Amino acid sequence: MKCQMCGTREATVRYAEVVDGNSETLHLCEECAGERGVAGSLTSFAGPLVSMLMGLLEGSVGEERSAAAPSCPKCGLTYEDFRRTGRLGCSTCYDAFRRELKPLLRRIHGSAEHAGRMPSEIEGDYRLRRELKSLKGQLAIAVAEEDYERAAELRDDIRAQERRLDGGDATEREDVDVRDDVQ
Numbered sequence: 001m002k003c004q005m006c007g008t009r010e011a012t013v014r015y016a017e018v019v020d021g022n023s024e025t026l027h028l029c030e031e032c033a034g035e036r037g038v039a040g041s042l043t044s045f046a047g048p049l050v051s052m053l054m055g056l057l058e059g060s061v062g063e064e065r066s067a068a069a070p071s072c073p074k075c076g077l078t079y080e081d082f083r084r085t086g087r088l089g090c091s092t093c094y095d096a097f098r099r100e101l102k103p104l105l106r107r108i109h110g111s112a113e114h115a116g117r118m119p120s121e122i123e124g125d126y127r128l129r130r131e132l133k134s135l136k137g138q139l140a141i142a143v144a145e146e147d148y149e150r151a152a153e154l155r156d157d158i159r160a161q162e163r164r165l166d167g168g169d170a171t172e173r174e175d176v177d178v179r180d181d182v183q
Contacts, residue, residue, distance in 0.1 A: 003029035072096040125165065132161045 003011045009029035015036065016025045028036065071078045077089035079097055088094065094101065105111070118126060135158050142151040 001027050003027065003032050005029075005032040005035075070096060070100070128161060128165050132158065132165070135161060 001011045003009050004026050005028055009031065011027035011029055013028045013030065013033040014025065015028055015033060016023060018024075072089055072093045073096060074092035075089035077093055079100055082088055082093070082097065088097070135154055139151055139154040139158065142148075142154055
């Protein structure tokens, strides 16, 4: 479809506007959309909410930026590009910018961990992985405190948990005590 303003370039932006109860929809090219102030970065058309969120990025407390800005190995997006547009390029960006995104997610959502619903196929494995992470943290504390009996129990629990994860679907074994698998 051609741009409805210039009529020469391909329309890539759909722009809807409501004025006095009348709705008008235009199909515009990037250049014409930019002239109307609706193209470009996310902040140009999403309004004050995105501006506020981007302001959180600007005011990152306690974060130092290195001279070589991190970039995504898959899509090549740099963290500065993300800050400018408010959009990540691909799913690998979450790993590439993990250090920078965690404080931002905590400020916006109150947590950097997923707390909502998830597909039932992965829920059991996810729960087991979180428990495994917790057990490893407890093991590190037990070793630091030289509580070797507790550390040995935790080590065995960790091995059992890892076997359970490697063995397949975690939802089948939700009610099994971790120590039931240990010899």
